[in-house]
Amino acid sequence: MKFAALFLAVATATAPAPAAANSIERRELGGVLICNGANAKGYCQYSVYELDTCYNLPQQLKRNAATFVPDADKFYCYPYLMECGGFCMSAAGCTLGAISSDYKNKYDLSAVKWNTIITSFKCHLNTTAAQLTS
Numbered sequence: 056m057k058f059a060a061l062f063l064a065v066a067t068a069t070a071p072a073p074a075a076a077n078s079i080e081r082r083e084l085g086g087v088l089i090c091n092g093a094n095a096k097g098y099c100q101y102s103v104y105e106l107d108t109c110y111n112l113p114q115q116l117k118r119n120a121a122t123f124v125p126d127a128d129k130f131y132c133y134p135y136l137m138e139c140g141g142f143c144m145s146a147a148g149c150t151l152g153a154i155s156s157d158y159k160n161k162y163d164l165s166a167v168k169w170n171t172i173i174t175s176f177k178c179h180l181n182t183t184a185a186q187l188t189s
């Protein structure tokens with residue numbers, strides 16, 4: 056009898072705490088705001104996109120997006136001037152480069168003349184940032 060009671064006390068004390076800490080860690084990466092106009096004006100679309108996956112811009116935004124704002128998080132996106140899987144032989148380069156929430160022209164791609172050519176994009180985990188903060 057005495058042994059049973061002791062066992063119960065130990066078992067209760069070492070039972071794992073509810074998994075609350077885990078759910079706080081989980082955040083969805085890949086949210087991007089895209090709009091026709093500069094400064095989030097005109098038609099806009101916000102979605103969370105899968106990383107390492109190419110997305111063609113919808114008809115309303117294809118070659119017509121001055122706002123391209125990734126969420127302030129550990130990822131960046133490459134806008135492309137051709138459709139997903141398409142060929143690009145532009146001497147000037149087929150992508151604008153890695154765009155994160157730090158990019159200075161994210162609210163006005165017309166500053167780099169990309170608002171009229173942006174056609175698709177693909178986002179990736181920023182492994183440097185992910186390692187620094189996890």
Ligand SMILES: *[C@@H]1O[C@H](CO)[C@@H](O)[C@H](O)[C@H]1NC(C)=O
Binds near residue numbers: 130131182187
């Ligand atoms: C990735 O994260 C690091 C650390 O925050 C940052 O310095 C770097 O600019 C980021 N890379 C890109 C491509 O945004």
